[in-house]
């Protein structure tokens with residue numbers, strides 16, 4: 001076959017040479033002229049070939065020179081003479097006379113000198129043209145546009161890169177993900193994989209259980225995303241000016257970060273000399289009360305709130321202590337907690353357990369609730385400041401905020417009432433407010449324990465009372481009057497008309513007005529009445545959720561970068577390792593160090609530091625994906641220059657880090673969590 005190819009090429013070179021020379025020898029001779037061999041008339045041989053079928057007809061179906069002097073037969077139906085037949089069977093050979101149309105200057109008829117190999121060459125048939133039943137060419141290495149199929153994105157089979165045409169190791173660009181073949185083949189058919197797992201094979205087994213297959217999504221093959229791009233979701237980009245985009249684009253909004261940091265700080269806050277005791281499995285108690293005043297109004301006992309850490313699970317909780325409470329019936333805690341633990345609602349502070357203790361020097365009853373850092377009660381937020389400042393009139397709470405509270409308390413009561421319980425402790429001092437007007441009912445379940453034996457009222461009656469208390473809470477916040485001062489309810493309701501819509505006044509009036517005899521109201525009735533406001537609130541809440549989701553996606557990208565940055569820092573400038581002196585200054589590690597310089601220590605031509613965060617993120621993303629892009633690394637003294645691909649750097653990076661892991665006691669960081 002090689003001989004055939006050689007002969008064919010040789011033939012083309014030989015035949016094409018006169019024309020090529022005429023054009024400076026750069027362009028290949030158009031084969032049509034070469035093949036068309038009917039120039040007998042023009043070159044003066046004067047041989048009539050009416051019996052020989054014209055080659056142009058054979059090849060193209062028509063001949064441009066039919067009317068310009070071509071003497072060959074142009075009628076395919078006309079039977080050709082045996083000689084002509086023989087000639088046509090020869091297809092293309094050295095004896096074919098050259099044709100040049102009349103009027104065109106002809107080169108002197110040179111006698112061709114062909115090797116015997118060339119003479120025996122297989123007939124040339126142009127690709128992509130000619131008869132449809134052509135045999136496929138064996139010359140696969142030849143450039144053949146006709147054979148190149150257009151790229152159509154199809155099911156990309158990560159498990160079989162060969163099937164995806166991704167095996168061109170020496171190609172200009174080969175997809176870094178084709179190298180994940182071994183990984184992909186070990187993955188479950190659902191194809192989920194963890195980009196960050198160093199050992200994908202080990203992960204493969206657990207992949208199926210870790211990412212349970214979702215019924216809604218078919219177990220089809222995956223198309224890996226471009227991980228070398230820093231690309232969180234595109235939605236919810238803030239409308240920032242170009243000069244503001246630089247860093248804010250990559251991180252969560254500054255306000256949100258600040259709030260979260262403050263909350264984390266509050267959660268970790270301790271008071272070493274607080275004098276507070278350590279309870280059985282609770283430590284680091286931190287007082288949450290803002291005043292030392294003993295107030296028994298809510299529960300019948302003075303109550304105190306603390307933040308504490310649970311030594312069993314390390315989590316923080318809010319403990320509420322009822323001072324001087326003596327438990328008479330053990331069953332009360334068990335029964336009440338069993339019922340209240342069922343309430344999982346976004347607007348109710350979840351209660352976890354209740355117990356008694358003598359650690360405070362008295363007999364105390366303690367309830368452990370979820371801790372919501374930096375929350376304030378509605379009383380503190382809306383009523384106390386105004387109350388304390390006699391020179392400033394309380395500012396009206398906006399109506400949409402009030403509707404937000406109404407919708408949230410309704411949601412809480414719906415959950416509580418449908419579990420055949422009553423909130424009971426429904427007052428501005430026991431509703432906590434965290435960010436964004438988010439409220440939760442705190443202090444639920446306490447009165448059920450404390451009045452376990454003394455309470456004889458049916459739960460339906462307590463639920464009716466909840467609705468009235470609910471109305472009073474809203475009226476109190478709306479009018480700015482402390483609940484204790486809310487004696488003239490009718491006057492308070494009338495004052496609402498001046499500031500708020502008739503709908504709001506109607507809703508509060510409905511809640512506060514006790515049902516007429518024989519009639520009962522329910523939270524479901526109320527939901528029907530405020531359906532429009534509930535829908536608006538639901539929509540706002542979904543929008544808020546979407547926005548947070550987009551911030552989360554951005555942080556995911558940052559997590560990817562942070563992880564690799566930390567790994568890189570464990571390698572570079574480490575010094576010795578496992579008896580190898582200057583481990584981090586030699587071999588792969590040296591190049592990684594230069595890469596670190598290239599990413600983070602870039603300088604401008606004038607020596608000024610270049611702090612482009614985009615450059616850093618893009619380089620670290622490319623390292624993460626290990627793409628084939630080249631990078632030039634120069635030593636600080638400019639003595640050495642390395643030209644490497646990110647793929648090679650990634651391999652060095654993994655090798656160096658794995659070496660570190662081998663020498664470490666704990667294994668890969670994050671492997672256990």
Ligand SMILES: Nc1ncnc2c1ncn2[C@@H]1O[C@H](COP(=O)(O)OP(=O)(O)OP(=O)(O)O)[C@@H](O)[C@H]1O
Pocket residue numbers: 288289290291295298303304305318349369370371372373374375376377379380429430432433442
């Ligand atoms: N689950 C909780 N998570 C975080 N903070 C809470 C929680 N429950 C209450 N707090 C906070 O603890 C502080 C004290 O709460 P508490 O209910 O004792 O208020 P209070 O006004 O001191 O009431 P009282 O005068 O009846 O004791 C408030 O600032 C409140 O926001």
